[in-house]
Amino acid sequence: MSLPPLLLVEDNRQDEMMIIRAFKKVALANDIVVCRDGQQALDYLFQPDDGTPLPAVVVLDIGLPRLSGLDVLAKIRETPATALLPVVLLTSSDEEQDKLQGYRSGANSFVRKPVAFGDFAETVASLGLYWTAINKTPSGTK
Amino acid sequence: MSSDLPHGSSESWLPNPKDNDQSIFNTNLLEALYHRASDAYLLVDGDGIVRGANQSLLDLFGYRREEIDNFPLERLIPVPFRQKHADYVLDYFKRPALRSMGSGLALFGLSSDNQAIPLDISLEPVKTASSHLAIAHVRDRRNEMQQADQFKLAEMFRLLVEGVADHAIVLLDPEGRITTWNSGAERNKGYTADEIIGRNFSVFYTAEERDLGRPQAELAHARDQGSVSSEGWRIKKDGSPFWASVSLTALRDAGGELIGFAKITRDESERMEKERQIRELNTSLEHRVIERTRQLLNANNELESFAYAVSHDLRAPLRAILGFSRALEEDFADSLPEGARRFLEEIKEAGIRMSDLIDGILQLSRVTGEEHRAEPVDLSELAVRIADDLSKAWPDRAIVWTIEPGLACKGDRRLIELMLRNLFDNAVKYSAQRHPAEIEFFAEPAPEGLRFHVKDNGAGFDMAHSKLLFSPFQRLHRQDEFPGLGIGLATVQRVVRRHGGEIAGFGRLGQGADFSFTLSGGHREFRP
Numbered sequence: 001m002s003l004p005p006l007l008l009v010e011d012n013r014q015d016e017m018m019i020i021r022a023f024k025k026v027a028l029a030n031d032i033v034v035c036r037d038g039q040q041a042l043d044y045l046f047q048p049d050d051g052t053p054l055p056a057v058v059v060l061d062i063g064l065p066r067l068s069g070l071d072v073l074a075k076i077r078e079t080p081a082t083a084l085l086p087v088v089l090l091t092s093s094d095e096e097q098d099k100l101q102g103y104r105s106g107a108n109s110f111v112r113k114p115v116a117f118g119d120f121a122e123t124v125a126s127l128g129l130y131w132t133a134i135n136k137t138p139s140g141t142k
Numbered sequence: 143m144s145s146d147l148p149h150g151s152s153e154s155w156l157p158n159p160k161d162n163d164q165s166i167f168n169t170n171l172l173e174a175l176y177h178r179a180s181d182a183y184l185l186v187d188g189d190g191i192v193r194g195a196n197q198s199l200l201d202l203f204g205y206r207r208e209e210i211d212n213f214p215l216e217r218l219i220p221v222p223f224r225q226k227h228a229d230y231v232l233d234y235f236k237r238p239a240l241r242s243m244g245s246g247l248a249l250f251g252l253s254s255d256n257q258a259i260p261l262d263i264s265l266e267p268v269k270t271a272s273s274h275l276a277i278a279h280v281r282d283r284r285n286e287m288q289q290a291d292q293f294k295l296a297e298m299f300r301l302l303v304e305g306v307a308d309h310a311i312v313l314l315d316p317e318g319r320i321t322t323w324n325s326g327a328e329r330n331k332g333y334t335a336d337e338i339i340g341r342n343f344s345v346f347y348t349a350e351e352r353d354l355g356r357p358q359a360e361l362a363h364a365r366d367q368g369s370v371s372s373e374g375w376r377i378k379k380d381g382s383p384f385w386a387s388v389s390l391t392a393l394r395d396a397g398g399e400l401i402g403f404a405k406i407t408r409d410e411s412e413r414m415e416k417e418r419q420i421r422e423l424n425t426s427l428e429h430r431v432i433e434r435t436r437q438l439l440n441a442n443n444e445l446e447s448f449a450y451a452v453s454h455d456l457r458a459p460l461r462a463i464l465g466f467s468r469a470l471e472e473d474f475a476d477s478l479p480e481g482a483r484r485f486l487e488e489i490k491e492a493g494i495r496m497s498d499l500i501d502g503i504l505q506l507s508r509v510t511g512e513e514h515r516a517e518p519v520d521l522s523e524l525a526v527r528i529a530d531d532l533s534k535a536w537p538d539r540a541i542v543w544t545i546e547p548g549l550a551c552k553g554d555r556r557l558i559e560l561m562l563r564n565l566f567d568n569a570v571k572y573s574a575q576r577h578p579a580e581i582e583f584f585a586e587p588a589p590e591g592l593r594f595h596v597k598d599n600g601a602g603f604d605m606a607h608s609k610l611l612f613s614p615f616q617r618l619h620r621q622d623e624f625p626g627l628g629i630g631l632a633t634v635q636r637v638v639r640r641h642g643g644e645i646a647g648f649g650r651l652g653q654g655a656d657f658s659f660t661l662s663g664g665h666r667e668f669r670p
């Protein structure tokens with residue numbers, strides 16, 4: 001049985017490339033599914049049963065157009081099937097208000113997109129490993 | 143009165159007490175006239191001695207008959223007039239003639255109780271067998287003078303009232319009909335005296351108030367209470383209304399009988415208008431303040447969301463620049479020639495500087511925008527801590543810190559620390575060439591309160607550029623001399639201002655800088 005994928009929700013193509021590069025560098029084995037906005041992410045997560053597994057972890061940018069990361073997070077938490085899904089919020093600033101609201105909305109972790117992605121690779125990778133390898137979440141198929 | 147006397151036949155009717163000649167009283171009637179006349183009579187001889195007086199004269203001067211006979215006439219004359227009078231008597235008897243009353247002399251008598259009495263006197267020479275006498279007809283002018291005074295007073299009062307231009311002063315008869323009209327009334331209400339005298343004062347009221355019986359009610363009130371004051375709309379001759387302040391006073395004669403009313407009206411339209419304007423001005427001022435405050439808040443919010451957007455949106459491309467530079471470096475290091483790697487370094491350096499600038503903008507906007515608290519802050523303790531941090535951050539530098547103990551203020555601890563840290567950072571940075579660098583933090587009293595100083599022995603600056611010190615992104619040194627963003631002092635100034643203080647920088651090239659500032663609530667704490 002293949003590993004559940006990692007869902008990356010990121011509208012900035014360059015950030016997406018950097019993040020995927022970082023994951024590749026730490027040799028993350030999971031597939032990475034990329035959604036470019038909030039609606040796409042919700043469609044992926046809540047599409048009618050098509051046999052695809054729930055992701056191991058959702059890496060979710062806060063600053064998405066239209067439906068924001070926090071909106072997506074709220075939807076994930078209020079839906080029983082996804083309520084326990086690990087979600088890592090990404091933000092490009094360390095604004096207190098963003099963090100606070102992120103945790104309040106039920107984020108499991110919070111990562112600031114650094115200026116240089118060197119350290120970020122390790123951070124995200126360890127997060128990926130934590131949620132995919134160490135932490136057993138009640139995952140399954142939809 | 144003198145004409146009532148039968149002086150034409152004087153020789154036959156005058157008494158002469160000296161000669162004891164009673165023959166001159168040839169009828170009882172004359173005697174009765176002399177003694178009972180309401181006018182006073184006095185007989186004087188050529189030596190100025192009183193030879194007779196009737197009852198009225200005795201009453202007038204306050205003497206008994208036996209006191210006044212053979213009395214020197216001068217005793218009946220006030221002292222200042224005596225000498226002149228003596229000369230006059232001598233003169234008179236040299237050329238005796240009839241002198242009638244009202245000849246223009248202001249004459250005075252002296253009563254037994256030393257009161258001066260204004261008199262009018264007519265003289266008529268009388269010749270008896272043995273002597274020359276003069277009969278003086280003396281008339282008391284006190285009442286007459288009083289009446290004249292009263293008349294004068296009344297006239298002055300009338301002129302005064304007439305001249306009052308900004309008050310309508312009007313007399314009404316007991317029914318409210320107008321009997322007098324002054325210039326103020328004409329000015330206020332537009333009627334001339336001819337047009338209005340005789341008409342009822344109710345014409346000044348609005349039709350509604352007349353229908354309600356308000357004019358009569360006010361008269362009744364004034365009659366009962368003595369006076370009544372009121373304010374209200376009144377109508378001018380041209381029909382235009384004005385805001386009047388009116389007082390109505392009942393006038394009564396000596397017997398208490400109502401003889402009319404005095405009515406004083408002041409046109410307060412101007413005052414009302416001014417008050418209205420002031421109210422309007424205040425209201426519009428209030429609105430403007432509210433509006434400006436709202437605009438300011440909006441601007442502030444916009445600035446904050448701008449700063450927020452800047453921090454997010456500018457960082458994304460920056461991340462890409464720095465991230466891909468690094469990726470390039472890492473993934474293709476082997477195939478990159480030396481020159482390309484150096485260019486990559488420059489790209490990364492510029493990117494990091496831009497990132498710092500963005501942080502600076504954010505910091506500045508936070509200082510200006512955020513709510514801040516007022517808590518006691520121990521400045522000296524804070525200074526020691528920051529100095530410690532900086533000494534550790536520059537282990538190779540020799541820095542001598544001199545920090546005055548016991549300095550404190552009230553403010554937002556986080557912002558105050560940010561300010562102090564910026565100033566100390568600068569002091570350390572610009573004293574890099576000194577061994578040792580000397581940095582002082584102390585306070586001294588100033589008229590506006592305690593003035594804090596952060597002073598160093600570093601590179602200083604040219605005072606000619608001092609006004610650029612606190613402008614954001616302005617720098618007085620080249621990047622390769624002292625690197626920096628030009629945000630630090632701008633931030634410091636904003637923090638100081640937010641704490642009700644102001645800051646000044648003093649420096650000389652090569653001789654160090656001294657930044658001094660005040661803070662509301664800045665003080666020295668005296669510890670036992």
